[in-house]
Amino acid sequence: MIDEKKPIRILVADDHPLMLEGIGVVIASQPDMQLVGEAADGNEALAQFRALLPDVTLIDLQMPNANGIDAIRAIRAEFPQACIAILTTYRGDVRALHAIKAGAQGYLLKSTLRKELTEAIRVLAAGNRYFPPEIAAELTHYLGQDCLSPREIQVLQLIARGCANKQIAGELGLSEDTIKGHLRSIMEKLGANNRTHAVTIGIERGFIEL
Numbered sequence: 001m002i003d004e005k006k007p008i009r010i011l012v013a014d015d016h017p018l019m020l021e022g023i024g025v026v027i028a029s030q031p032d033m034q035l036v037g038e039a040a041d042g043n044e045a046l047a048q049f050r051a052l053l054p055d056v057t058l059i060d061l062q063m064p065n066a067n068g069i070d071a072i073r074a075i076r077a078e079f080p081q082a083c084i085a086i087l088t089t090y091r092g093d094v095r096a097l098h099a100i101k102a103g104a105q106g107y108l109l110k111s112t113l114r115k116e117l118t119e120a121i122r123v124l125a126a127g128n129r130y131f132p133p134e135i136a137a138e139l140t141h142y143l144g145q146d147c148l149s150p151r152e153i154q155v156l157q158l159i160a161r162g163c164a165n166k167q168i169a170g171e172l173g174l175s176e177d178t179i180k181g182h183l184r185s186i187m188e189k190l191g192a193n194n195r196t197h198a199v200t201i202g203i204e205r206g207f208i209e210l
Helices: 017-028 042-052 068-078 093-102 110-125 133-143 150-160 165-172 176-190 195-204
Strands: 008-013 033-039 056-060 084-088 106-109
Touching (some): 008 017, 008 110, 017 033, 033 042, 042 056, 042 068, 056 110, 068 084, 150 195, 165 176
C-alpha cells in the first residue's frame, strides 16, 4: 500500500507508441498519479522496473523479446511484492489464468481502458486485485471445466494451420486413430460442433494463436 500523500508511480510497458501515449495522457490528467517510465519490450520492462521501482506496472501481453507473462515472471522473481497488471486486447481465459499464475494482480482489456484505467490503478495501488467483471465471470465459468492437455493443444494448433488428420499424425508420430481420439476429446471439452468451431473457440479462449 502506498502513501496517500504521494502520487502513484506508474511504469507502462507496451510496444505500441500510440497506446503508450494514450495511457500517458490519461495518467497525466490525474493529480494522484505519475508516469515514471515506459518500456517497449519485456526485457526493457524488467530493466525499467529495477531502476524505478514503481508502485504499479502495466504490461502489454504481446511484446517482442519477452512477452508480458515472461516479463511478469522475471520481475516477480526479483521483486515478489511488485504490483503488476496485464494490458491486452484478448479476453481468453487461458491467458488470464497464465497471467495470474505468473503473478499478475490485474487484467485490463485495452478496449475498456478509457473508463477503467484510473480506477484499476487506484485499486491495484491500494493492494487489491483488479479484474473486469467479464473476465472474472469467464474465469469462474472456465475454472470448473476441463482444460486441454498439452497434446490436445498441439493437435488443435496443427488443425488451425490447416493440417489434415493424416498430416497431424505424421507430424506428431502418432496413429491417425489416436489423432481422431484427441479431436473428439477436444471438441467435447470445448463444446465445439466441428473442427473449425474448435479452432475458433481455442483462439478465443487463448489455447492457441494463429
